[in-house]
Amino acid sequence: MQIYLLYGGQNAEHDLSINSAFAVIRAIYFKYYSVCPIYITQTGEWLRGATLxxxxxxxxxxRLLAGETAHFTAEGPxxxxxxxxxxxxxxxxxxxxxxxGQNAEDGTIQGLLQSLGVPYVGDGVLASAVGMDKIVSKMLFQQTGIPQVPYVPVLKAQWQEAADKVLARCxxxxxxxxxxxxxxLGSSLGVSQVSDRAELMAAIERAFSYASRVLVEQGVVAREIELGLLGDTTLKFTMPGEVIKQTNFVDHGAKQSRGQLKLEIPAAIATEIITKMQTYAQQAYAIMDGSGLARCDFFLTANGDVFLNEINTMPMFDQxxxxxxxxxxxxxxxxxxxxxxxxxxxxxxxxQRAQQNF
Structure with a gap:
């Protein structure tokens, strides 16, 4: 069987995707599969590489360059x-x-593959779109009864028309x-920590340079705990892992230098807390119609409060x-x-094919 490995993309997480693709190529069982790489450049060109x-x-x-004959080489492009x-x-x-990132794990690629009628790894259109959108996911999870850190959604039109009202609401x-x-956006791109109104105004302006909708969220002092999910109708969970932070805020630069982040697996957490996290993860994954894989990120406070921060439907695969x-x-x-x-x-x-042939 052939695996079409789709990677790259027109977004700030382009290089991270290349690293994930390389990890998949290093791990996949070539005794069962051949791999056809499909590289989406940062300008949006699709390039098909030689079958591996x-x-x-x-x-x-x-990192493919366009040409007439596909081939890989370690000595040149x-x-x-x-x-x-x-x-x-x-x-x-x-x-x-x-x-x-955008135009990748946000439902756009999944919608294309769905329209082409091909099987693909990972979550479908709805789950991918919800998982990528911080405002929609928080509203959906809150309606389901899953605890969320307090937040205020801000639309660009609201900000342009009445910035003072938005600031007062926050x-x-x-x-x-x-x-x-x-x-x-992912990987903390465009994210700012603010401590007063002047910083809040500047941070909202900066965030709007990346997107037309912005989330302002209450800061909490908490541990960052992550669970892995695998499955569809039946889910399997990993043990919890913890991102050990030197500060309470890991910015985009720190996440790009990911080898410097310390992970603790398993995280030292009480059994009842793990059970609560698994319950929230299962509820959230079900309501967003998840199927395949996800990494669920939680905040855990010193008082034992658990907040679901986000669900990543296409986590990284590198070392x-x-x-x-x-x-x-x-x-x-x-x-x-x-x-x-x-x-x-x-x-x-x-x-899905069986459902379509009713």
Whole structure:
């Protein structure tokens, strides 16, 4: 069977996607699969690389340049052939969209693959869109009864028409420090910690340079705990892992230097807290129609309060990533994890086809 590995993309997490794709190529079982890399450049060009029958040695080889004959080389730039999504003939194959950020894990790529009628790894359109949008996900989870850190959503039109009212609303319902976030970006891009009104104004303006909707969130002193999910109708959980932070705020630069982040697996948490987190994760994943994989991020305060921060529907796969490390601690190596994801994709595709043929 062939795996179409879709990676890159037109967003700030382009390089992270390349690293994830390289990790998948290093771990996938080539005795069962061949891998056809499809690279989306930062300018939006789709390039099809040479089919792989063994792992590459360097992630830089995945940065394809357009040419007439696809080939990989460690000595110079690798070449890919331009291709349009609709021209791809995908039979007896699965697409693995190991992509992060906007126009990638936010439902756009998933919608394209759904329209093409091909099986693909990971969550569907709805779950991907909800997971990527901080405002929609918080409202949905709050309606489900899952505790959320207090927040104020801000629309660009509201800010332009009456900034003072927006500031008053934030200060009337939240306490400093606050966090200001673009509604639909990852890796802490455009996120600011603020401690007064002047900083709040500047941070909202900065966030609007990235997105048309902004989230202002109450700051909490808490541990950052993460759980891995795998499955669809039946979910499997990992043990909890903790991101050990030197400060209470890990910005975009720190997340880009991910090798410097310290992870503790398993996290030292009481059993009843783990059970509560698993319950919240299961409820949230069900209401957003999740299927495949996710990393659920929680805040845990010193008082034992648990808040669901976000659900990441396409977590990183490289050597620094929490998600594969959590499963490794559960006895599931990266090759077996990828195999389970492929089989879940085929299972969902078969189920969807059966529903369509009623």
């Amino acid at each position: 029958h063994e792992p590459l040695n360097n992630a830089a080889e995945l 690798s070449i890919g052939v331009a291709v349009r999504p609709g021209d791809m003939t995908i039979t007896d194959a699965v697409v693995f969209p190991v992509m992060h 200060e009337g319902s939240l306490l400093y420090p606050m966090y200001v976030k673009p509604a639909n 620094y990533a929490m998600y594969p490390q959590l499963w490794q601690k559960m006895g599931l190596n990266s090759g077996d994890l990828i195999e389970e994801l492929i089989q879940l994709a085929l299972k969902r595709f078969k189920r």
